[in-house]
Amino acid sequence: AQSVTQLDSQVPVFEEAPVELRCNYSSSVSVYLFWYVQYPNQGLQLLLKYLSGSTLVKGINGFEAEFNKSQTSFHLRKPSVHISDTAEYFCAVSDKAAGNKLTFGGGTRVLVKP
Amino acid sequence: KAGVTQTPRYLIKTRGQQVTLSCSPISGHRSVSWYQQTPGQGLQFLFEYFSETQRNKGNFPGRFSGRQFSNSRSEMNVSTLELGDSALYLCASRGSTNEKLFFGSGTQLSVL
Numbered sequence: 594a595q596s597v598t599q600l601d602s603q604v605p606v607f608e609e610a611p612v613e614l615r616c617n618y619s620s621s622v623s624v625y626l627f628w629y630v631q632y633p634n635q636g637l638q639l640l641l642k643y644l645s646g647s648t649l650v651k652g653i654n655g656f657e658a659e660f661n662k663s664q665t666s667f668h669l670r671k672p673s674v675h676i677s678d679t680a681e682y683f684c685a686v687s688d689k690a691a692g693n694k695l696t697f698g699g700g701t702r703v704l705v706k707p
Numbered sequence: 708k709a710g711v712t713q714t715p716r717y718l719i720k721t722r723g724q725q726v727t728l729s730c731s732p733i734s735g736h737r738s739v740s741w742y743q744q745t746p747g748q749g750l751q752f753l754f755e756y757f758s759e760t761q762r763n764k765g766n767f768p769g770r771f772s773g774r775q776f777s778n779s780r781s782e783m784n785v786s787t788l789e790l791g792d793s794a795l796y797l798c799a800s801r802g803s804t805n806e807k808l809f810f811g812s813g814t815q816l817s818v819l
Contacts, residue, residue: 629810636711636797636810637750683750693740693801693808694763697750 595620595686599698606674607706614669614701616684624686626667627695628658631681640682643667654678679705709734711800711811719817725786728814732779732800738762739781740808741773744795753796756781785816793818 600615618624625644629637641652648660658669667684681702685695712731720726732739740763741753752765756775773783779800785792795815799808 634812636812637799637808638810639807642807685750693738693755693799694752694765695742695750695808696752699749 595622595624595688595696597684597686597696597698599682599684599701601701602699603702603704605704605706608676609673611670611672612674612678612703614682614684614703616667616669616698618665618667618684618686620665620686620688622688624688626658626660627685627687628652628656628667628669629683629685629697630654631683631700633680637683640669674703674705676705676707679703711798711809713796713798713811713814715814716812717815717817719819720788721819722788722790724788725784726788726816727782727784728796728798728816730781730783730798730800730811732781732798733802733809736800736802736809737779738801739775739779740799740801741781741783742797742799743767744797744813745791745793750797753783788818790818792816 596619598617606612627642628640640656641650643650643660651657681700683700684698714729738757740755744750755763759775770786775781795813797813799810
């Protein structure tokens, strides 16, 4: 069984400031890790994914995440946020690289203030 | 290329009724998955279909069922609706060689 914990339910941040969203997971098998973003009244959009290789993963819209196996973490970062980054962000794991059965964290709502 | 299309966008039902939601995947995608999103339980996997066969199932009661047609379109059905079934139901599709999941905008179901 797998589980995902997103430690912050809400993160307020000023425009152009950096942001970090924390994600920890637990699993008895090797996992693949994903970050999704959900804008209001929309579905989920993949930001980035870690399947193997370099532990620093770069995604769309200037986001990046670092996989830390020893700490079972996959934190998401952006050095400078925009108002348009206001959304809910979900960390997810799967035991298959192409798996559709994702286990999601509870989500982190990011509110970017001018 | 059109994205994943879910219909209807909004739905209101009463307890005890049944409901059918529809999902048209991206053209050429043969894999379709369904997720339930609620404020309390978050995003939970319902089931996955590939070439008309259910490949995976989440921990939901038998009232939740689905199917996939030969054109890859999928439907999910919820029978004997309960208040707790109120949720956003998201469908996602994936191409056979593409690892990325594409999500639709969802169907917002309200059970009164």
